Amino acid sequence: xxxxxxxxxxxxxxxxxxxxxxxxxxxxHEYMSWYRQDPGMGLRLIHYSVGAGITDQGEVPNGYNxxxxxxxxxxxxxxxxxxxxxxxxxxxxxxxxxxxxNEQFFGPGTRLTVL
Amino acid sequence: GNSVTQMEGPVTLSEEAFLTINCTYTATGYPxxxxxxxxxxxxxxxxxxxxxxxxxxxxxGFEATYRKETTSFHLEKGSVQVSDSAVYFCALMxxxxxxxxxxxxxxxxxx
Numbered sequence: 001x002x003x004x005x006x007x008x009x010x011x012x013x014x015x016x017x018x019x020x021x022x023x024x025x026x027x028x029h030e031y032m033s034w035y036r037q038d039p040g041m042g043l044r045l046i047h048y049s050v051g052a053g054i055t056d057q058g059e060v061p062n063g064y065n066x067x068x069x070x071x072x073x074x075x076x077x078x079x080x081x082x083x084x085x086x087x088x089x090x091x092x093x094x095x096x097x098x099x100x101x102n103e104q105f106f107g108p109g110t111r112l113t114v115l
Numbered sequence: 116g117n118s119v120t121q122m123e124g125p126v127t128l129s130e131e132a133f134l135t136i137n138c139t140y141t142a143t144g145y146p147x148x149x150x151x152x153x154x155x156x157x158x159x160x161x162x163x164x165x166x167x168x169x170x171x172x173x174x175x176g177f178e179a180t181y182r183k184e185t186t187s188f189h190l191e192k193g194s195v196q197v198s199d200s201a202v203y204f205c206a207l208m209x210x211x212x213x214x215x216x217x218x219x220x221x222x223x224x225x226x
Contacts, residue, residue: 004158031212042119042204042218043159050212090158096212103149104214106158 002026006091006107013081013114021076021110023091029105030096032074033058034066036087037109043090049074050096081114088112117142121205121217128195128224136190136220138179138205146207148172148181148188153202153219162190162203195224 007022025032033048045058049068063085065077074093078085088111092104122137140148147166151159163172168183177192188205205217 033214035216040218043216045214092159102208103161103164104159106151106160108156108158 004091004093004105004107006089006110008110009108010111011113013078013112015081015083015114017081019078019081021078021089021091021112023074023076023107024072025074025091025093025105026072027093027105028071029093030071031102032068032091032093033104034064034074034076035090035092036060036085037090038087046076046089078112083114086112086114117146117207117209117213117215119205119207119215119217121203121220123220125221125223128222130197130224130226131194132224134190134192134195134199134222136203136205136222138188138190138217140186140188140205140207140215142186142207142209142215144210145183146209148179149206149208150177150179150188150190151204151206151216153204155201159204195222197224197226200224 004025030051034046035043044060047066049055088109090109091107094102094104118141149164150162152162153159163174165172165181171180179190202219202221204219208214
């Protein structure tokens with residue numbers, strides 16, 4: 001199993017550009033999520049999905065869109081990049097089914113810089 | 116809302132020293148508690164977990180006990196190694212599946 005994969009690893013954008021961060025998992029996990037990690041602020045949830053065709057907003061959704069057309073893939077779209085979106089982005093997945101003790105599996109992250 | 120408060124870092128220790136990283140939480144109900152570790156340039160990976168009061172999670176010499184009376188889940192290790200240098204995150208997950216992470220504590224172990 002490859003686990004959770006993310007591409008690209010690094011990206012530099014100019015203000016106003018758009019792009020898609022890719023995330024895929026091969027563990028047949030229902031739940032997938034996107035976090036951003038900023039210094040001294042831990043991880044903050046952007047969007048999440050409990051299954052194909054179902055997505056919902058997290059704590060900091062503004063400026064980001066998601067879709068979930070398959071169980072495996074959960075791309076994150078930046079509509080019009082802003083310097084405030086400079087961050088490290090992590091995709092995670094886990095089993096669903098109401099089990100609160102299911103650990104999350106994280107991808108290696110995408111380091112995004114917006115100039 | 117839910118929250119997780121971690122001991123502020125960074126923490127610097129000598130090899131073989133005793134480690135404690137404090138973690139307290141606020142949540143309704145009975146969340147599960149986790150410690151994740153992040154090595155440089157990598158994503159987070161689960162270190163240990165506990166799903167109910169008085170449970171002790173342990174892995175790689177690290178331990179943490181779910182203390183409901185003090186709403187705490189402190190991470191301990193008796194003798195740290197240079198390879199333990201990383202960022203450690205305390206986290207909770209509610210029965211509804213919502214996760215909350217602490218801000219992370221950076222540990223540096225010097226030889």
